[in-house]
Amino acid sequence: MIPDVQLIKQGAEARVYLGPFCQRQAIIKERFAKAYRHPTLDKKLTSRRVIQEARCLYRCQKALIDTPTVYLVDLDQSVIYMEYIPGISVRDYLVTEPGQEAEAQHRVAVAIGKALGAMHNIDVIHGDLTTSNLLMRETSGAVVLIDFGLSYVSQLIEDKAVDLYVLERAFVSTHPNTEVMFAQILEAYGESSKASKQILKKLEDVRLRGRKRSMLG
Amino acid sequence: MESYPIEVVPNAGDVHMACFISVKNAPDLKERLQAQDKSLTFAMVESNLIMDVVQLLVAATRAAKDNDTKKLSTQSLSSEIIYNLSPTKNIAESLKRFGITEDTTSLIAVKIGGDPIEVMEDMSKTVDGILVSFSKLDQEKDIKRLRQYYKIDPKVTEDKDILNWIIGAMAMKNVQ
Numbered sequence: 587m588i589p590d591v592q593l594i595k596q597g598a599e600a601r602v603y604l605g606p607f608c609q610r611q612a613i614i615k616e617r618f619a620k621a622y623r624h625p626t627l628d629k630k631l632t633s634r635r636v637i638q639e640a641r642c643l644y645r646c647q648k649a650l651i652d653t654p655t656v657y658l659v660d661l662d663q664s665v666i667y668m669e670y671i672p673g674i675s676v677r678d679y680l681v682t683e684p685g686q687e688a689e690a691q692h693r694v695a696v697a698i699g700k701a702l703g704a705m706h707n708i709d710v711i712h713g714d715l716t717t718s719n720l721l722m723r724e725t726s727g728a729v730v731l732i733d734f735g736l737s738y739v740s741q742l743i744e745d746k747a748v749d750l751y752v753l754e755r756a757f758v759s760t761h762p763n764t765e766v767m768f769a770q771i772l773e774a775y776g777e778s779s780k781a782s783k784q785i786l787k788k789l790e791d792v793r794l795r796g797r798k799r800s801m802l803g
Numbered sequence: 804m805e806s807y808p809i810e811v812v813p814n815a816g817d818v819h820m821a822c823f824i825s826v827k828n829a830p831d832l833k834e835r836l837q838a839q840d841k842s843l844t845f846a847m848v849e850s851n852l853i854m855d856v857v858q859l860l861v862a863a864t865r866a867a868k869d870n871d872t873k874k875l876s877t878q879s880l881s882s883e884i885i886y887n888l889s890p891t892k893n894i895a896e897s898l899k900r901f902g903i904t905e906d907t908t909s910l911i912a913v914k915i916g917g918d919p920i921e922v923m924e925d926m927s928k929t930v931d932g933i934l935v936s937f938s939k940l941d942q943e944k945d946i947k948r949l950r951q952y953y954k955i956d957p958k959v960t961e962d963k964d965i966l967n968w969i970i971g972a973m974a975m976k977n978v979q
Binding site for chain 2: 607641
């Protein structure tokens with residue numbers, strides 16, 4: 587591991603550090619071994635997820651969706667080095683400045699909706715959409731999608747609808763009185779996503795039953 | 804010459820890089836490369852395909868890391884640096900595109916590790932050209948070939964976005 591790194595986040599799957607890499611500041615995301623899994627299986631699963639995360643990030647970059655650039659993938663150590671983007675999360679934005687002007691909030695909502703629409707257009711499902719995983723660039727205020735640790739590629743309407751549902755739950759549970767903003771996100775999403783009609787219709791079904799699909803009958 | 808640390812593999816030593824223009828002995832250097840002359844201890848890169856020093860640093864970092872774990876794809880650390888610049892896994896083509904040719908007049912010499920003074924001496928003794936600072940790089944860029952080799956989307960126009968695109972393509976070659 588690199589010296590002079592600073593731990594900025596510890597999750598269930600990985601540790602995220604900020605440190606120097608090739609004359610830049612980089613995010614260093616290290617997936618660690620799970621002691622409760624068989625070592626061989628663990629190695630295989632971990633490396634597969636590292637690859638999956640890097641591929642989804644790269645797929646987004648190629649489609650000109652604002653995401654961190656992958657700098658280096660180290661499969662031996664299960665580490666991804668990627669671009670560090672200075673900014674604040676949408677979560678912090680909404681929490682620290684709860685009473686912003688409706689106009690500013692609308693702009694952010696539109697940017698989020700557009701980004702999600704573009705991401706679903708290339709069949710990338712984020713898998714963990716929360717307001718913490720949406721970043722606003724310090725420089726331009728543009729919305730950046732981060733943390734593709736649970737992302738995968740799927741064409742299913744169902745998966746895209748669930749992706750939106752997860753974000754909706756995150757919005758409702760962490761930020762009171764943001765129903766209007768979420769509606770604006772969906773509106774912008776509707777304009778940029780190709781199959782938005784079907785996806786938004788599916789979202790209504792998902793709302794009624796929750797994230798998990800019933801396997802009965 | 805400029806030297807940079809390799810954060811990922813600190814024990815590999817620094818990356819040393821020197822930029823030469825008006826190079827006169829490219830045919831001779833090319834011949835020595837083809838004969839796998841062991842006295843050539845550094846990599847030589849076509850400088851008009853280098854957007855930024857970071858691009859070379861990422862390639863060198865990866866080469867140092869793979870050397871550390873004995874997983875080089877090519878014959879030497881030097882050729883590995885050049886190979887890593889390419890987004891494709893075709894070694895011959897990568898070396899042909901990003902390495903020097905007989906017609907090369909400007910190149911960047913890259914070496915991992917070693918004493919900076921000795922490295923500099925060796926580079927300027929071997930390459931018959933004028934040593935210049937990296938700020939000269941800007942005038943050399945062959946954007947058309949860069950766009951072709953890295954399949955850069957025409958909508959990407961800002962230098963920093965082009966550079967990120969290139970680094971992303973380099974990073975993903977072993978996980979595609």
